[in-house]
Amino acid sequence: MINIDMIKDMTNAFGPSGFEHDVTKTAAKYTGSYPVKKDYMQNFYVNYDAAADKPVVMLDSHTDEVGFMVQAVLPNGLLKILPIGGWVPSNVPAHTFIIKNSKGEYHRAISTSKPPHFSSAAELSKPLDIYADIQLDLGVTDRSQVFDVFGIQVGDPVAPEVYFDYNEKTGVMFGKAFDNRLGCCCILEVMKRLENRTDLPVHVTGALASQEEVGLRGAKITAQTVKPAFSITFEGTPADDLYFDSCTAQGALGKGAQIRHMDNGMISNPQFIAFARELCEKYNIKAQYAVRKGGSTNAGAIHLANEGCPCLVIGVPSRFAHTHYGYAHIDDMEAAVELAVRVIENLTPEKINEVFNV
Secondary structure: OOOHHHHHHHHHOOOEOOOOHHHHHHHHHHOOOOOEEEOOOOOEEEOOOOOOOOOEEEEEEEOOEOEEEEEEEOOOOOEEEEEEOOOOHHHOOOOEEEEEOOOOOEEEEEEOOOOHHHOOHHHHHOOOOHHHHOEEEOOOOOHHHHHHOOOOOOOOEEEEOOOOEEEOOOOEEEEOOHHHHHHHHHHHHHHHHHOOOOOOOOEEEEEEEOOHHHOOHHHHHHHHHHOOOEEEEEEOOEOOOOOOOOOOOOOOOOOOEEEEEEOOOOEOOHHHHHHHHHHHHHHOOOEEEEEOOOOOOOHHHHOOOOOOOOEEEEEOOEEOOOOOOEEEEHHHHHHHHHHHHHHHHHOOHHHHHHHHOO
């Protein structure tokens, strides 16, 4: 079974886009005997070997989560913030957040929410504007305390404050940053299961990329660095089972790994999907198939790298993406991990020639 403590540590870690240091430090605890390295963008590589004599399969995920950055400190001590990544404004008020200052200290703040007692009818009915209507409150009484007591400055990063929990009876996990720390955990688990395997037909490198939520930036570097022949992207994909009927939903909790045909960033390689489907049937791996009209993944950057790279996107459905909280099912993670392992085991030269016919 996948290490629940690893999932807890990885999802609890602080890491908005551009500030993924805590996440990569945590990931390093779960890499076993594999060599690791980081680059200047905080991309984190496991078992990187540019001189590999076999086709390279890159396991991709992203380490960052949606968050905010302190833009200004107001005279009353409230902090103006700008989003890092995509937020729905109505999801932001009246929650707790963590601010990390330049000393590495963490401080709790509450996002403001104007009480109905002081709000006009027009204010209560108008859409919220993050820039104008929502600030962070450290519980101070004047501006100087922000600097002198908390050491917080303009430019400090902000992330949701949520802590992981797991229900053994249902197999459902609760926490934050499931997009995409669950994908990072899938990489670490796959690498663990392949550790010391000398019979593999391919060389496997894990690449935990930074800054996906602000434009797939880290993956543009990892793809250039690793130069994979094939890539498997793990994504904590938005679950849709609360919004559609069972015939229409394509990202339901407990229904297996989600294999993505299309999104805004990529039309998936059909041969790769057919190969994955064949393996799911052969090894009885639960899977669901998605055609997404919105969103994208790191595969949008990776499949365009070098001479082109066939990418398989495997999702772990997570409810309430890009909010504080999420639910995901451990069985879907297990299916995603097993599918990736089976792909790697079966990517022989003969199979590559048969499936991809290059």
